[in-house]
Amino acid sequence: MGxxxxxxxxxxxxxxVAECSGLSAPDLEKMGxxxxxxxxxxxxxxxxxxxxxxxxxxxxxxxAARRSKHTLTTLRRIESFTxxxxxxxxxxxxxxxxxxxxxxQVAAVAxxxxxxxxxxxxxxxxxxxxxxxNGLATLTVTANGLDMADAFxxxxxxxxxxxxxARMLGKAGPAARTRVTTMAVxxxxxxxxxxxxxGEDVMVRTTSGAVVTGAQLVERACADEGLVTIISRAxxxxxxxxxxxxxxxxxxxxxxxxxxxxxxxGCNTPAERGQFHHLTPWxxxxxxxxxxxxxxxxxxxxxxxxxxxxxPRRGRLAREGGTIVWQPPAH
Numbered sequence: 001m002g003x004x005x006x007x008x009x010x011x012x013x014x015x016x017v018a019e020c021s022g023l024s025a026p027d028l029e030k031m032g033x034x035x036x037x038x039x040x041x042x043x044x045x046x047x048x049x050x051x052x053x054x055x056x057x058x059x060x061x062x063x064a065a066r067r068s069k070h071t072l073t074t075l076r077r078i079e080s081f082t083x084x085x086x087x088x089x090x091x092x093x094x095x096x097x098x099x100x101x102x103x104x105q106v107a108a109v110a111x112x113x114x115x116x117x118x119x120x121x122x123x124x125x126x127x128x129x130x131x132x133x134n135g136l137a138t139l140t141v142t143a144n145g146l147d148m149a150d151a152f153x154x155x156x157x158x159x160x161x162x163x164x165x166a167r168m169l170g171k172a173g174p175a176a177r178t179r180v181t182t183m184a185v186x187x188x189x190x191x192x193x194x195x196x197x198x199g200e201d202v203m204v205r206t207t208s209g210a211v212v213t214g215a216q217l218v219e220r221a222c223a224d225e226g227l228v229t230i231i232s233r234a235x236x237x238x239x240x241x242x243x244x245x246x247x248x249x250x251x252x253x254x255x256x257x258x259x260x261x262x263x264x265x266g267c268n269t270p271a272e273r274g275q276f277h278h279l280t281p282w283x284x285x286x287x288x289x290x291x292x293x294x295x296x297x298x299x300x301x302x303x304x305x306x307x308x309x310x311x312p313r314r315g316r317l318a319r320e321g322g323t324i325v326w327q328p329p330a331h
Contacts, residue, residue: 013072014065020045044075047095057092064099074103081110090117136161191217252276255295262297263317263324264304269297279319281306294324305329 020028020041028038048065052058065075078098085091094113101109128140141148156163192206202214256271274295284307294317296304305316315328 013070013075014048014062016072017041017044017048017075018062021049040072040076044072044079047079048075052092054089054092057096061092061096061099064096068099068102070099070103074106077106078110081107081114084114085117251290251293252295254290255293259295259324262300263294264296264300265326267297267300271295273297275301277301277304277317278306279317291319294319 023042025035025038025042028041029035033041048058048062070078078095081098082091082095085094094110097113098106098110123142125144126142130138130140132138151164151167154163154167192204195203195205195211203211204214204217205211206217252271255276260271261267262269262271262274274297277294277296279292279294296317303314305313313329315326317324318327319325
């Protein structure tokens, strides 16, 4: 048999399986098949041509595999995925779909379908301790989210084990509880336009024509909401108000109202663990005001392409039309 004929036979995967009708594994071994190949052929024949309550789907799978010219290797791969499914009907549905799928896409489609079928993981309170050969150990605890957030905040990341043990054994002071505060966001354009900044506040011309401070606008609109941030659709966060003044935390709180987590796409690191990032770098003339700031986690603050003259690497964040967007490296 020449190579051309050999490859042509490989494309007859399901037809080769059909020719095993009436044969046993020992019969195939006598014809020259290895024990492993013989067992696989008999197994494939039982699936695609054997007795099943899903005869309609079986016919669909055979016809689709024949049209797709799936090789024996592809049929084996399909079965490696369908074996992971408990329900027979679900397994047949996946088998039919994969027999219809081009060979080079079978693995990707199968993995996607298996992920969709996987039941969502259910979490419950538990604790696990894993000892390591070097004398260290890892304690994994699943508990109430707010309580765990409180516990995590007490850990000194420079000496996590020592600080956690000290807190757990009562050798440190009481842990601070997470404070939940209502944050209301006021869309500036719904009430007026900014005229100018004045001290720590802004002057706003309302839609009625009256000129008021930002604080007066908030007091009239929603002073009972706790923390209130004014955000402009064009400029982003403008100012933060509450009944007592914030100084060092004011800008961070405003930015957290816009992005509760790291602003880099796909990152879920909480804003309270992030860093201030200048959209236009300080050394290039960027100002430390909210319109030029965003909160990023330590990692994404480091990989952001700050220098416009440097070779592009990972892209950068920018504010466009008042919204933080990611610009690709070639931008």
